[in-house]
Amino acid sequence: KQEVTQIPAALSVPEGENLVLNCSFTDSAIYNLQWFRQDPGKGLTSLLLIQSSQREQTSGRLNASLDKSSGRSTLYIAASQPGDSATYLCAVSYTGGFKTIFGAGTRLFVKA
């Protein structure tokens, strides 16, 4: 069964700290992997998309890596800010990109 797991479920860090969120998936035959941000009561905002052939993507203070052989992805957030507080979701797409499996998310709180 295709599953996506995110650890930890929740994380609290002081402002300015660098942090890593983890995502693991059971089926390595992925089409792509995405990281999303979700604010309370809101929809999801796409942060980074890594295609199957890529190893990493960067956007500002965010860097996402992909290791298909080990079934893992990490989202690195540099110099965290209180505005980064949100739930971060990892999503893996299969079968031409239409079948998407989401992890349960990591709830991040950055303390000022």
Add this chain to the structure above:
Amino acid sequence: NAGVTQTPKFQVLKTGQSMTLQCAQDMNHNSMYWYRQDPGMGLRLIYYSASEGTTDKGEVPNGYNVSRLNKREFSLRLESAAPSQTSVYFCASSDRTIYSNQPQHFGDGTRLSIL
């Protein structure tokens, strides 16, 4: 610059009632999706439409039907609502083909409670 618009935002139904959730996107995307989000379980795909005129089942299709009315609109219907369908429903769209690999854009969700 609306993106993906879902209506209604909130709804309370009684068991056995029917209703249709509406979704429209203004980005000219070819693919659209319906997900449900339950506490601690992440989002699960209900149905998707790869292109206008086609629909396919996702992970949890039972109890739901969909219609891709045109390229812009993709509706989700609950024929006979059950308490287990209490959830937050998200619609998404993307410019996705076998040659294109673009991220999904999400609406703000419909919070549905079934008593």
